[in-house]
Amino acid sequence: MNLADYDVLSFDCYGTLIDWEVGILEVLRPWAQQAGSRLSDDELLAVYAVNEAQAQRDSPTALYPRILADAFARTGGTLGIPVSAEWANKLGASVPEWPAFEDSADALSSLGESYKLVILSNVHRDGFAGSSRRLGVQFDAIVTAEDVKAYKPADNHFDALD
Known part of the structure; x- marks a missing residue:
């Protein structure tokens, strides 16, 4: 790849x-x-x-x-x-x-210099807002279970990427 x-x-x-x-x-x-x-x-x-x-x-x-x-x-x-x-x-x-892994914020910051960053998550918007603060980057899109009315492994999150 x-x-x-x-x-x-x-x-x-x-x-x-x-x-x-x-x-x-x-x-x-x-x-x-x-x-x-x-x-x-x-x-x-x-x-x-x-x-x-x-x-x-x-x-x-x-x-x-x-x-x-x-x-x-x-x-x-x-x-x-x-x-x-x-x-x-x-x-x-x-x-x-919930805590971020120690290397998450730095890795996302570095990746964000070259790529748009998208979250696909089984949580709700308010819960992710707290996590987002811990990660310290601006995501280009956030797709939660609340948004798509389903939990992975259902296809709803992935369909929302199209």
Whole structure:
């Protein structure tokens, strides 16, 4: 692949530029510890990931905070640990606080000198706004699940690029 053949680069954001695992664990870990669970971070994330994917399939037009809260409740059900509305809402509101990977801002700044930068993300506009501040660049386009009324891997995000 010759990058000189391209004018635009598109990125998924969470897991690529923003460390969603650390962000989610900042809520899941204390909840699990408070309940006396001995699950590792990897075990918590594995159970959570299955439930988030199912929540997205079940409610493709729901805003991401609701998906997070629903996935958290499902995770609690899977693990037999109740999730209060307070915990669920805390996770739902956490996206703007999720940290960027250490090299994301510099890499995007460098790439932005030669390419238009586009985000394709499974979050909502307000959540991405917080992440965007952490990344420190101006994106040329942002396509969220809120915009296309679907969650990847559905084609809606990619169709919006046309």
